[in-house]
Amino acid sequence: MGIDKNKKIVGVDLGGTTFTVGIMDFNGNILSSVDTDTPVENGPSAVMGKILDNIDLAINEAKLSREDILGVGLGAPGILDVERGINIFSPNLKWHNVDMVTPIKDYLNVPVFIENDVRVAALGERRFGAGKGRKYMIFIALGTGIGSGIIINGELFRGSIGGGGEIGHMVIDSNGPKCNCGNYGCFESLAAGPSMVARAEKAIKSGLETKVFELAERNIGNITPAIIYQAAKLGDKVALDVFRETSFYLGLGLVTLTTVFNPECIIIGGGIAKSWDILMPPAIQMVKTRSFPGSRDVVEIIPSQLGDSAGMIGACVLAIEKLEKEEEL
Numbered sequence: 001m002g003i004d005k006n007k008k009i010v011g012v013d014l015g016g017t018t019f020t021v022g023i024m025d026f027n028g029n030i031l032s033s034v035d036t037d038t039p040v041e042n043g044p045s046a047v048m049g050k051i052l053d054n055i056d057l058a059i060n061e062a063k064l065s066r067e068d069i070l071g072v073g074l075g076a077p078g079i080l081d082v083e084r085g086i087n088i089f090s091p092n093l094k095w096h097n098v099d100m101v102t103p104i105k106d107y108l109n110v111p112v113f114i115e116n117d118v119r120v121a122a123l124g125e126r127r128f129g130a131g132k133g134r135k136y137m138i139f140i141a142l143g144t145g146i147g148s149g150i151i152i153n154g155e156l157f158r159g160s161i162g163g164g165g166e167i168g169h170m171v172i173d174s175n176g177p178k179c180n181c182g183n184y185g186c187f188e189s190l191a192a193g194p195s196m197v198a199r200a201e202k203a204i205k206s207g208l209e210t211k212v213f214e215l216a217e218r219n220i221g222n223i224t225p226a227i228i229y230q231a232a233k234l235g236d237k238v239a240l241d242v243f244r245e246t247s248f249y250l251g252l253g254l255v256t257l258t259t260v261f262n263p264e265c266i267i268i269g270g271g272i273a274k275s276w277d278i279l280m281p282p283a284i285q286m287v288k289t290r291s292f293p294g295s296r297d298v299v300e301i302i303p304s305q306l307g308d309s310a311g312m313i314g315a316c317v318l319a320i321e322k323l324e325k326e327e328e329l
C-alpha cells in the first residue's frame with residue numbers, strides 16, 4: 001500500500017498563547033495557514049474544538065476538501081505520551097492528561113501524530129530548512145525558555161521515557177539563579193529571555209541610566225528582549241552589557257552541546273535569535289575556542305531558516321515522516 005503524495009498534510013503548532021494550523025504538500029509548499037489565539041482559559045475541549053474549526057478554515061483557504069488530507073501532525077509544549085497521543089502535562093497550556101489525537105482522528109478519519117513542539121521544529125529544519133541533509137544536528141529554540149530537538153544519525157533523539165534533550169535545564173552555574181524547574185543555575189535561567197530582562201531590571205534598579213528604560217516608557221514591566229536589542233543597536237551600554245553576559249552563558253551551553261554531541265550544525269531559532277548580530281558572534285567565538293578540538297572545527301552555528309513557521313512546518317514533517325516510515329514497514 002503506497003501513500004498518495006498528491007494528498008496534503010495538516011500541521012498544527014500549538015502554543016500557550018497562539019496556535020497555527022497550516023496545510024502543506026509533500027514538497028514543503030505551504031498552501032494555507034491560520035493563526036489564532038489559544039483559548040487556554042476555556043479548557044482543553046475548547047482548545048481542541050478551535051483546532052478542528054481552524055483545520056476546516058485552513059482546508060477551505062487552500063481550496064481543498066477533507067478528502068484531500070492524508071494525515072495530521074501536531075506539535076505541542078509539555079510532556080507527551082506520543083504513542084497514546086496524550087499530553088501528560090503542559091504548564092503552558094495548564095493541561096494534565098489531555099487526549100490530543102482522538103478528537104482530530106474522529107473528525108478527519110486520518111492518522112494523527114503528536115510530538116513536542118521544539119522537536120517537530122527540528123524535523124522541519126532538517127527536511128525543509130537550515131538542516132537539509134544533516135544527520136547530526138541540534139535545533140535550539142531560544143525564547144522564554146530554551147528547548148531543543150536533537151537529531152542523531154538521522155533520528156530524533158527522545159531519551160528512554162521521552163525526556164531527552166531538555167538542554168534548558170543543564171546546570172551551567174551551580175551558584176546561578178533559581179530556575180522554574182526548582183534547580184539553580186540552569187542554562188535557561190542564565191541565557192533565555194527572562195534572564196535578559198532580569199539583568200536590565202537590576203541595572204535600572206541600581207540607578208544606571210539606560211535607553212532600555214526610556215524605550216520601555218519608564219515602566220520596568222514593559223521591558224522585553226526586543227527592547228533591550230533595540231537599545232543595544234543604539235549603542236546603549238547597559239543593553240550591550242546585558243547581551244555580553246547573556247552571550248557568555250549561551251556560549252557555555254553551546255560549548256557543552258558541541259563537545260557532547262559533535263553535531264554537524266546547531267540551528268538557532270526562537271524570538272531571541274532575532275538579535276543574532278549582537279548575541280551570537282561572542283557565543284560562536286566561545287564554541288570555536290572552548291569546545292573539544294575536532295568537534296569545534298566542524299560545527300556550524302546557523303540561524304533557523306523556517307523562522308516562526310518552523311513549528312507548523314515541522315508538525316507537517318512529523319506526519320510525513322511517520323507516514324513514510326509506515327509505508328516502508
Ligand SMILES: [Zn+2]
Nearest residue numbers: 169179181186
Ligand atoms: Zn531548570
